[in-house]
Amino acid sequence: MYALPDILFLSAVLAVRAQFVPPSEGPLVASTNYVGASNGSLSKTQVVTGKAFNRFITIWFENTDLSTANSTTTFDDLANQGIRLDQYCSLTHPSQPNYVASVGGDFFGMWDDSLCHIPPNISTVVDLLEEKNISWASYQENIPFDGYEGLSFSSKNYVNTSEPDFVFYVRRHNPTIIYDSVASEPSRLSRHRNFNDFAADVNASALPQWVIVTPNMLNDGRNTSIDYSAQWLEYWLVPLLNDTNFNDNSTLIVLTFDENESDNENNCVLTLLLGGAVPQSLRGTTDLTYYTHYSLLSTIEANWGLGSLGRGDTNKTLSNVFSFVAEATGYTNVNVSSNDILTNATGTIPGPLNPVLYVPFTAPNTAAVGAGGGPVFIGPGMDTSFTVAVAPSPVNLTAQNKTVPWLGPRNGSNAVTNSNGTSGSGTEKSGNGAIKMRGDIVHAAAFGAILSSVAAVLA
Template sequence: MQSAFLFGTAVLALVRSASAATAQTFQPPASSPFAQSGNYTGKSNNTLQNGPVVPGKLFDRFIQVWFENTNYATAQSSPAFQNLSQYGQLLTGYYGVTHTSEPNYIAAAGGDFFGGYNDDFCASSLSRPSAPLTRPADAIPSNISTVVDLLEEKNISWAEYQENLPYDGYTGYNFTSYDYIAGTGTYTYYVRKHNPLIIFDSISNVTERALRIRNFNDFANDMSADAIPQWVFVTPNLVNDGHDTNVDFMGDWINYWLNPVLADERFNNNRTLILITFDENEVYSVNNNVWGFLIGGALPTNLVNTTDNTFYTHYSSLSTVQANWGLKSLGRQDTNATVNNVFSFVAEATGWKNNDLVGNSTALPLLNLTGGYPGPLNNEYYVQFAAPNMTAVGAGTGGVFVAPSLNTAITAASLSAPVNLTAMNETVPWANNPGYDYPNGTQSYTTSTGAPSPTTTTTTSGAGAAAAPAMILSLVAAGAMIALA
């Protein structure tokens, strides 16, 4: 099995290399990060409205900026990333949680990747590349909670800024627009798989929430109005995040966009903490260490130009936010003591006890495995969504958040054995087009398709039954990577 896994990851790496790092020359999409541009496709319709600032224990604003598919050493070799590291704290023990891209983004928003292992690039309407495709990526049902539920319970404002999103709340799988780099033709700059919140129906199917998923024209407008909210997730487009280019191209974008906004108090004031990192590394056959970095006015001055080798993962962004604002947890991997370490200076100030793992420890869980974790987004080891662990203790010590419509009797322990939907010629229920979108700022339905209830039970026997790999089950039993709950 191990040799098959290594072969499979090698093939995936070759496929990725063939489609990424194309020879393109960086071109600024706008005159500055603070200016609107037709290259961003969608206009800004309004200024974001936020409530009063809710003070945190260490910071009042938390911003994440994610890049794509790069090994730690490659990022660290870049002059732009090296320059950044002088002004903050380098997290040498930071890890993605799986492969491919989309499950990592899902994990950072929902506290688990739910067995996902692909980007679900399964569109059936390729003849209309500039229109919403008929089958977007996973649409996680509305009773599965996210960080947004935790933030809103404490009235903490939030937003996403997705470069080249065609309009606020866009639910399509990707969007192809004018190729501003080549100056002719079209290019797919935006993809849904790098937009964590839109994948959850609890956000994308609620108009006032969906419209807080915005593009970079909105960002320029919100900066001008000093309206950047308290929790922010930023995704550059497919060339600027390095997915289709390389680390040097990312460096040019850092110099053009990131460095100027870091120097602006409307984005980075003395109560702002910013995490800059990557979704995953490029080489699947090694564990998933990625470049991670903390910067911002809220970072203690004694930590500037230092390194921290504590073992962190994408779940650490959730647990750190929970510790800072005293939030509830999601009761999933954000409460798994193996993978939820809080950023050290926040843990020390809030009294949270991290584990003793460091980034080069031989005891780290394997975070480069792909496709072997049972879950509701895994076609070959499918199980339904389970309720969170109601007895879990999170870094915010505020209990576990549960959506009112969730059946808490469906626990990880109560689930049936995984089933192989591929063998049954079926797909996971959550890969359907949810059928709604926001082209005019209000919800409209484009199809009649919809996902079945998340409490539906799937059972089978014979060829459809799937046994989870022994290695995965041993990790689950040990509590190292509980993917089901």
């Protein structure tokens, strides 16, 4: 229990400290607040034309209930420029498995944010894109250098320079780097870039066709609030919407959240579709179709006629294609309600990353047909006969004093020392619903507890 002076102090800290500070003069201006200087721009590549869009950009935010995000003016203003998806749901808790599933079609029983890696014969969206020569990149705001694989990275606290270094970057929000099929190939590993690289790529008209964007741990709302994230959007995204190097008439931008904040309700999150590819007639509308993070995969599969991963991206109940894209591609969605499907559980799904319900990695469903109509991608070395049907029953490794084989860094992964001298692999970890305090930033959950305590004391 907090004493009243502590409560008032912490409340004052949040009110004073959690004010948005732009990391640079603009989204296309290089910043010394990022450890890594740009390595120059990517090479321009030939555009592969899609049926509804030619560029797909996903921007991720953190841990916010649908009702909270819907009450924010900036998100509301942006929704009036695009399509609001009010039945879009995350898949589980906490953060990392949602990110992992969005690019690999499964979270493999993962139930926490620990450092892990996924073996090289497990395919991802990168395999599907590269089969069709579609360019891609992951932009992580404070990643210290291209391809950094550490669990977290602390750098100078540009929000409050009198405070210690802050954990701005975490690996768990950088999903493609968690897969060895991506990280073990230098050409792929190097496509995990920071925001100085992003500025260079946009300025050079070299932004790839498939892009994932993760703001740092303040700007994504993880250690601040939805209002802080809204200020970041005003600084970063709103100007870019008018830049044709970022958003032209064939660009689809998806704003979404990894998960909601409330474990005791369904895991729906606000998601907006923006960009020049959104039909004028649909701007300012609300789409009530049921979607999940697997829809990020099925939508690009349908758009570019890609193959599939044979996992959650081919589960037709969970992977509806964004409606205007489904219409453009002739795909038929399934009529289902988010009220019928609960995706708020933690740790209850057996898998190779669940130490209590452990089963080995299994092959994808090679007979599945995804929204793009192409074949299931089979990673090199995949034993296609080892399916879910023949896998052994789940076992509790912890009861046997064993650990999941895929926890920890991959062999040969890089390492770095943080700017404050601590290990680059880090120990930054948060369980779902944890109250975290670092420097002078108070997590929104902690602030809620503080206010509740204040109310109780003053009542």
